[in-house]
Amino acid sequence: MARRSPVAVWWRAYRHHLRLARNAALAWIAGLTALSAGVAVTVEDRVGSEAERQLLESMHDVPAFEALQGRMVEIGTMEGFTLARWGMFGILLAVWAMLAAVSLLRRAEERGHVEPLRAGVLTPRGLLAAATAALWTWLAVLALAIGASHSALGFDPPTAWALGGAAALLGASFAAAGALASQLAATRGSAVALAGTLLGAALAVRVAAPATTTPDWLWWATPFGWMGFLHPSDASQATVLLALAALAAVLALAALALGRRDLHAGLVGGEEASAPRARRIGGQAGLALRVTAAAAGTWAIIIGVVTAAFGLLTHDFIDAMAGMATMVELGREMFGMALDAPEGMVGATFFFVAVLLAAAAAGQAAAIREEEASWRIEHLLARPVGRTRWLVTRLLVSAAALLAIALAGGVVAWAATRLGGASVALGDALLGAVNVVPVAWLTLGVGVAILGLAPRATAAATYGLVVAAFLLDFVGPFLELPDRVLDASPLRHVAAAPGADVDVTAALVMLAVGIVAAVVGVLAFARRDLKEA
Amino acid sequence: MVDHPVLDRAAVPVEEPAVPAVRMVELTKRYGGLTALDRFSLELGQGEIVGLLGPNGAGKTTTLRTLLGLLRPSGGRAEVFGIDAWRDPVAAHRHLAFIPGEFAVWPQLTGRQTLDLLGTVWGGYDRAYRDELIERLSLDPSKRGRSYSKGNRQKVAVIAALMTRAPLLVMDEPSSGLDPLITATFQQLLREAKQRGQSILLSSHILSEVEAVCDRVAVLRQGVCVEQGTLAELRHLHATTVEATYVGTPPPLDDVPGVDDAEVGDGVLRLHVTGSPDPLLKALAQAQVTAIQMREPSLEELFHAYYDDRADGA
Ligand SMILES: Nc1ncnc2c1ncn2[C@@H]1O[C@H](COP(=O)(O)OP(=O)(O)O)[C@@H](O)[C@H]1O
Ligand SMILES: [Mg+2]
Numbered sequence: 001m002a003r004r005s006p007v008a009v010w011w012r013a014y015r016h017h018l019r020l021a022r023n024a025a026l027a028w029i030a031g032l033t034a035l036s037a038g039v040a041v042t043v044e045d046r047v048g049s050e051a052e053r054q055l056l057e058s059m060h061d062v063p064a065f066e067a068l069q070g071r072m073v074e075i076g077t078m079e080g081f082t083l084a085r086w087g088m089f090g091i092l093l094a095v096w097a098m099l100a101a102v103s104l105l106r107r108a109e110e111r112g113h114v115e116p117l118r119a120g121v122l123t124p125r126g127l128l129a130a131a132t133a134a135l136w137t138w139l140a141v142l143a144l145a146i147g148a149s150h151s152a153l154g155f156d157p158p159t160a161w162a163l164g165g166a167a168a169l170l171g172a173s174f175a176a177a178g179a180l181a182s183q184l185a186a187t188r189g190s191a192v193a194l195a196g197t198l199l200g201a202a203l204a205v206r207v208a209a210p211a212t213t214t215p216d217w218l219w220w221a222t223p224f225g226w227m228g229f230l231h232p233s234d235a236s237q238a239t240v241l242l243a244l245a246a247l248a249a250v251l252a253l254a255a256l257a258l259g260r261r262d263l264h265a266g267l268v269g270g271e272e273a274s275a276p277r278a279r280r281i282g283g284q285a286g287l288a289l290r291v292t293a294a295a296a297g298t299w300a301i302i303i304g305v306v307t308a309a310f311g312l313l314t315h316d317f318i319d320a321m322a323g324m325a326t327m328v329e330l331g332r333e334m335f336g337m338a339l340d341a342p343e344g345m346v347g348a349t350f351f352f353v354a355v356l357l358a359a360a361a362a363g364q365a366a367a368i369r370e371e372e373a374s375w376r377i378e379h380l381l382a383r384p385v386g387r388t389r390w391l392v393t394r395l396l397v398s399a400a401a402l403l404a405i406a407l408a409g410g411v412v413a414w415a416a417t418r419l420g421g422a423s424v425a426l427g428d429a430l431l432g433a434v435n436v437v438p439v440a441w442l443t444l445g446v447g448v449a450i451l452g453l454a455p456r457a458t459a460a461a462t463y464g465l466v467v468a469a470f471l472l473d474f475v476g477p478f479l480e481l482p483d484r485v486l487d488a489s490p491l492r493h494v495a496a497a498p499g500a501d502v503d504v505t506a507a508l509v510m511l512a513v514g515i516v517a518a519v520v521g522v523l524a525f526a527r528r529d530l531k532e533a
Numbered sequence: 534m535v536d537h538p539v540l541d542r543a544a545v546p547v548e549e550p551a552v553p554a555v556r557m558v559e560l561t562k563r564y565g566g567l568t569a570l571d572r573f574s575l576e577l578g579q580g581e582i583v584g585l586l587g588p589n590g591a592g593k594t595t596t597l598r599t600l601l602g603l604l605r606p607s608g609g610r611a612e613v614f615g616i617d618a619w620r621d622p623v624a625a626h627r628h629l630a631f632i633p634g635e636f637a638v639w640p641q642l643t644g645r646q647t648l649d650l651l652g653t654v655w656g657g658y659d660r661a662y663r664d665e666l667i668e669r670l671s672l673d674p675s676k677r678g679r680s681y682s683k684g685n686r687q688k689v690a691v692i693a694a695l696m697t698r699a700p701l702l703v704m705d706e707p708s709s710g711l712d713p714l715i716t717a718t719f720q721q722l723l724r725e726a727k728q729r730g731q732s733i734l735l736s737s738h739i740l741s742e743v744e745a746v747c748d749r750v751a752v753l754r755q756g757v758c759v760e761q762g763t764l765a766e767l768r769h770l771h772a773t774t775v776e777a778t779y780v781g782t783p784p785p786l787d788d789v790p791g792v793d794d795a796e797v798g799d800g801v802l803r804l805h806v807t808g809s810p811d812p813l814l815k816a817l818a819q820a821q822v823t824a825i826q827m828r829e830p831s832l833e834e835l836f837h838a839y840y841d842d843r844a845d846g847a
Contacts, residue, residue: 382631
């Protein structure tokens with residue numbers, strides 16, 4: 001075999017990673033572009049009357065809304081309205097970019113796909129650069145898609161391109177952060193935990209920025225905050241783009257500087273030192289606990305950060321609401337939330353927790369599938385462990401972990417609310433937590449059904465369903481979709497407890513569907529071939 | 534050592550010597566349109582070592598995974614000590630231990646944790662024997678899975694299987710990744726297992742390995758079993774090379790049954806004979822043969838005979 005030049009090898013690795021990321025990237029690019037464009041074209045309908053416009057404008061500078069949505073500027077205009085949505089879209093994009101980077105850099109390695117690549121001429125840095133460059137390439141496509149589509153829809157063209165560029169650079173920053181975490185941590189799980197904590201912290205600071213008790217410069221403290229300064233009236237587009245580009249560059253350089261770790265090792269973690277203390281695993285149930293615990297811990301931290309941030313804001317929020325009767329009325333009518341009471345705020349918090357917990361549930365389904373895809377499952381199933389027993393054990397451990405995460409979130413919400421100067425009963429906070437568990441269990445059940453019926457689609461389809469449900473619930477109403485379509489999202493049926501009564505019927509239906517789906521999944525799994533990745 | 538407590542625990546079928554350790558009947562596995570295994574029948578008596586021989590893609594892994602109930606048979610059936618492997622895998626697996634070709638580790642578990650986990654899941658294991666195996670295969674069990682090389686992962690797999698002393702050992706190219714020294718130790722371990730009365734089904738594309746340890750061989754080619762028997766039988770089915778020198782007129786070799794490729798030179802002849810050598814010997818007796826040399830084919834040559842056919846056919 002002729003020896004290839006290092007550049008040719010690198011180019012091959014780059015194209016390989018482009019291909020690996022392609023499907024997910026195209027789905028995200030299409031989804032985000034369509035979503036943002038959908039918001040832009042329906043602005044006219046939504047702010048038709050002067051009264052509506054004024055109501056929208058009055059949301060500007062209400063800390064609570066800005067905490068949820070991100071900074072709002074002239075939201076009566078097409079640009080302002082759409083840009084305000086990017087407070088949320090930016091988070092989605094960041095989460096995806098980060099996970100995609102960790103996955104490209106870590107998962108392949110854990111499955112042993114990287115050794116053949118690395119055995120050749122490619123250096124660790126080369127591999128890191130190839131994966132990062134591939135993701136950045138897809139993000140550049142996102143910039144083009146947003147810039148071109150939004151200009152065509154009547155956006156102020158410089159703003160359309162600034163939005164596209166900022167979105168891409170935000171994604172690039174978090175992709176680089178994911179790459180950096182992959183260098184620092186010793187496993188994929190701990191890399192996700194590390195990068196996720198970083199993302200969660202940035203998000204918490206962004207959420208805290210609008211609070212009256214925090215200084216205004218907090219808006220400028222995180223990349224999520226920067227995304228709020230893209231409106232032409234702020235005259236900060238160039239600054240934002242430069243800041244994001246600098247952040248992406250710094251993170252990428254840091255990752256490259258550290259990019260010489262050994263395969264299957266990290267720069268921190270002291271793995272080998274702790275090994276002799278390693279405890280017995282016990283049987284397969286012990287293993288299920290062990291492999292679930294790491295991911296559950298990460299999600300508990302993410303959800304803890306969110307509930308803490310909202311809890312700390314509760315006092316401010318209620319204060320602001322006291323002077324806004326129309327807004328309170330609107331909240332009651334549209335969301336069934338009592339926005340002028342701490343219980344209402346806790347209910348609103350757990351609305352977001354519901355989405356996160358559903359994502360955690362999708363992650364659990366994906367992790368169960370990964371045990372099969374990596375073929376580690378063979379060690380158990382070639383021994384006297386039945387397939388049904390294995391899957392049911394994993395399922396029950398995951399379900400219990402989701403419940404525990406929710407309850408931990410409840411306790412944090414209670415504590416943070418009190419710390420912020422408002423007061424809510426512990427029982428009420430826990431009710432809010434328990435109220436979001438059925439939707440997570442439903443997700444887990446559906447994930448297991450997919451695992452049984454179409455195993456290779458498990459991760460993509462389960463996460464996809466969660467994202468679809470989220471979009472239907474949060475964006476669908478603005479697109480004026482018919483109620484029948486909107487009602488397909490289970491998230492719409494999660495009542496804002498404790499501020500509102502728990503919808504017991506909806507919870508029971510979700511549980512029943514989840515259980516039926518899980519049973520279907522288990523039965524199908526017991527009857528099919530095991531399937532590698 | 535057949536009366537080892539773990540073996541005793543392995544229940545009824547083992548005490549019933551008539552039941553074969555493995556019985557595959559017309560076992561068939563299709564992936565979509567591809568028939569990876571076509572009506573393969575094989576019986577493995579208790580205490581036997583049988584080799585499943587074939588190049589990459591022949592269907593060895595498919596056979597073993599179907600035998601383990603990891604893949605659902607498209608036709609036929611597989612039994613372990615009389616227990617249907619697809620219908621009751623848990624009962625079947627109480628009697629066997631499996632060494633996969635590629636051992637995917639849990640990256641966060643140490644070797645010792647992995648061994649303990651797998652032994653516990655199997656239903657117990659012999660700790661003293663585990664420690665002996667760790668020693669003989671020179672594994673460092675305190676390392677995390679992610680830091681094991683392929684060879685070390687394979688050692689974990691070997692130890693995890695052997696330490697159970699299961700009555701049946703099923704192995705898919707078990708020595709891949711092991712260095713020659715460890716491979717020799719491994720083969721010694723297999724012979725010891727056989728002496729204890731354990732039955733072994735082992736797949737390999739390495740002839741010397743099969744030749745070193747197996748009593749019988751089944752040769753797979755593109756999912757079809759092209760040959761099965763003891764090594765001696767296989768050799769008999771195949772041409773023996775005969776070289777003889779003679780003086781005077783050459784022996785009349787035309788129309789001698791079983792003789793092929795006869796080259797008759799000046800006082801020397803060389804030919805291949807298949808089946809009984811009797812007609813050839815009678816023909817040779819008609820000439821004045823001064824020296825004769827007969828050589829059985831090595832497994833290597835047998836192997837090439839099968840696969841060269843494929844090259845012709847494909
Ligand atoms: N999961 C699968 N799906 C489709 N084809 C497969 C699958 N696994 C194996 N094959 C095909 O079946 C044939 C036999 O493969 P395998 O049993 O792995 O052979 P061996 O172990 O002898 O190398 C090969 O042609 C292989 O490509
Ligand atoms: Mg194989």
